[in-house]
Amino acid sequence: MAPQQAVVAFFARLALEPPQSERVALDACAGRVLANDVVTESAYPRAARSTMDGFAIRAVDTPGALEITGAVQMGKEPDLPIGRCETMRVPTGGLVPSGADAVIPFEEVQQDGNVVHVERSVAAGNCLTQPGEDLSAGERILPAGRRIGAADVGVLATLGYAQVEVCVRPQIALISSGDELVDPGAPAGPAQTHDSNRYALAAALRAMGARVHHYPTVRDVTGALEDALCSALPQSDAIVLSGGSSVGELDRTPRAIDAIGEPGVIVHGLRVKPGKPTVLAAIGGKPILGLPGNPTSALMILETIGAPIVAALTGWQPHEPLIEAELAETVQSRVGWTWYVPVSLLDEGTRYRATPLSMRSSLVSLCARAAGFIVVDESTERLERGTVVRVHRFSLGWL
Numbered sequence: 001m002a003p004q005q006a007v008v009a010f011f012a013r014l015a016l017e018p019p020q021s022e023r024v025a026l027d028a029c030a031g032r033v034l035a036n037d038v039v040t041e042s043a044y045p046r047a048a049r050s051t052m053d054g055f056a057i058r059a060v061d062t063p064g065a066l067e068i069t070g071a072v073q074m075g076k077e078p079d080l081p082i083g084r085c086e087t088m089r090v091p092t093g094g095l096v097p098s099g100a101d102a103v104i105p106f107e108e109v110q111q112d113g114n115v116v117h118v119e120r121s122v123a124a125g126n127c128l129t130q131p132g133e134d135l136s137a138g139e140r141i142l143p144a145g146r147r148i149g150a151a152d153v154g155v156l157a158t159l160g161y162a163q164v165e166v167c168v169r170p171q172i173a174l175i176s177s178g179d180e181l182v183d184p185g186a187p188a189g190p191a192q193t194h195d196s197n198r199y200a201l202a203a204a205l206r207a208m209g210a211r212v213h214h215y216p217t218v219r220d221v222t223g224a225l226e227d228a229l230c231s232a233l234p235q236s237d238a239i240v241l242s243g244g245s246s247v248g249e250l251d252r253t254p255r256a257i258d259a260i261g262e263p264g265v266i267v268h269g270l271r272v273k274p275g276k277p278t279v280l281a282a283i284g285g286k287p288i289l290g291l292p293g294n295p296t297s298a299l300m301i302l303e304t305i306g307a308p309i310v311a312a313l314t315g316w317q318p319h320e321p322l323i324e325a326e327l328a329e330t331v332q333s334r335v336g337w338t339w340y341v342p343v344s345l346l347d348e349g350t351r352y353r354a355t356p357l358s359m360r361s362s363l364v365s366l367c368a369r370a371a372g373f374i375v376v377d378e379s380t381e382r383l384e385r386g387t388v389v390r391v392h393r394f395s396l397g398w399l
Contacts, residue, residue: 002378003338006267007308010280013266014287019167019315026156029148032166033209033315038142040159043132048096052127055087055109055116056100059124066116072097087116096128103127135159145317147209167315172210173232173239174202177218177225177253178293181243196364197242197298201291204302205240209314225256229283233260237313238286240306241279243293253290257281271378272338274361275301280309287313294361300340300373303394321393323372325352331383333376342370343391354391367394 001009021035050056050072057066064085071089072078082088082099090096090103101124110117135141135158142152148164156164181195182188195217202212213236218228232239241253258264260283267280268290274297279290289306291298311318325345333339343354357370372391376383383389 001267001270003270003272003305006270006278006280007305010266010282010287010309011312013263014282014285016287016312017285019170019313021165022168023163023165026153026162026164029156029164029166030150030153031209032148032164032169034142034144034146034148035165035167035315037140037144038156038159038161040135040137040139040141043137044135044158045129045131045133047131048100049129050090050092050094050096050103050127051129052103052105053092054090054103054105054127056082056090056096057087057102057104057118057122058082058084058100059102059122059126061085062102062104062118062122063120064118066118068111068114068116101125101128143317145315147316147318167209169209169211170237170310170313171235172205172212172310172313173215173236174198174205174212174242175215175218175225175228175232175239176242177220178243179220181217183217196295197291197293200295200299201240201242201302204299205310208307208310209316210238210310220252222252225252226259229256229260229288233283233286236286238309239288240302241288241290242298243291253279254281257283257288257290270305270338271336272301272340273334273359274340275305278305280305292361295364296342296366297361299367300342300361303373304340323352323391323393324388325354325391327383327385327387327389328353328355330385331356331374331376333381333383335381336378338378339376340373341376342366342373344369345371345391352391354389370394 066085066087069086069088070080072094074091074094077095078097080097082097088097102122103126104118104122141155176195176198180192182192184194188194205212215228215232218224254265254268263282265279265281270276270278274294275292277292278301281288287309289309291301331341342357344357346353357366372393374389374391
């Protein structure tokens with residue numbers, strides 16, 4: 001299947017339940033996914049506030065001489081209204097007394113004892129934040145499915161939230177397979193390789209909002225993968241497998257999944273480069289994503305094909321960042337296949353220039369060198385140098 005057809009086919013066979021929710025402290029909600037819409041109960045600010053240190057005035061009295069009748073204190077409501085040709089000192093953020101409809105900064109007036117001289121006409125609303133100007137009553141200010149950022153935490157605090165309802169983070173089991181794999185820190189012989197996929201994929205999954213549990217590396221022994229799947233399934237919401245998904249004699253992933261339970265393998269193989277031997281499967285209601293063993297393929301497929309599946313588990317509704325750029329070199333593709341081409345980006349001031357990088361999926365450093373990737377669809381055989389393309393930024397934190 002084409003990549004997006006595979007995602008549609010997967011969700012057609014497996015209807016995932018919405019994630020459960022939990023309440024966490026306001027100070028612990030950053031990076032979590034909102035479980036419910038945040039709707040304002042009342043307008044904010046509830047009363048007009050000054051945006052400058054100055055004098056609260058009636059615009060109709062300017063220009064003119066105004067008598068100072070008092071001062072507004074932060075955190076307190078003004079005791080007296082502003083009458084004709086009167087003024088009160090007001091700090092930045094202070095409430096504006098009733099009767100006043102503008103503020104003029106200290107540096108724009110002349111003070112003579114208890115009298116302020118305003119030399120120009122001041123418009124109503126000058127240096128004020130009006131009631132409800134920031135937030136309207138009944139406004140959906142933060143939607144469910146949003147990843148909570150620093151500014152969002154500020155809004156929640158302003159609205160009085162001490163605790164926030166967020167989606168429970170799914171537990172994803174991560175299993176690598178292959179006799180050639182050794183852990184980082186251990187010596188690797190010429191025929192061995194450090195298990196880079198395990199840690200790169202774990203970092204990406206955590207950036208997506210999941211919790212990750214590492215399981216022991218599965219060796220190329222009959223029944224070993226089946227045992228690992230049976231061990232991980234009861235403790236996990238999903239499983240991500242690295243390696244063992246192609247059609248070689250030692251690549252047992254599809255057979256092992258089908259031997260465990262239904263529906264088993266839903267998709268095996270994609271018309272995509274890199275990532276052709278990808279497996280999309282499920283046992284019971286739990287997704288299983290079988291990723292290729294090549295490092296670039298594994299990360300790219302997780303970013304493009306795995307992301308919608310993990311997003312459904314986390315409740316996150318991601319918005320993909322795109323940048324338009326001009327191709328620095330011609331890209332040759334293959335009709336009938338989707339290609340994900342990693343690119344570097346150069347900011348030339350008036351435009352970005354995207355340079356295609358090597359498509360060797362076995363390279364560990366390829367995604368680390370790239371700023372994102374372009375998608376060459378099935379109908380396109382060649383993108384000429386100078387073509388304006390959309391660059392998909394790596395949004396999952398593994399750049």
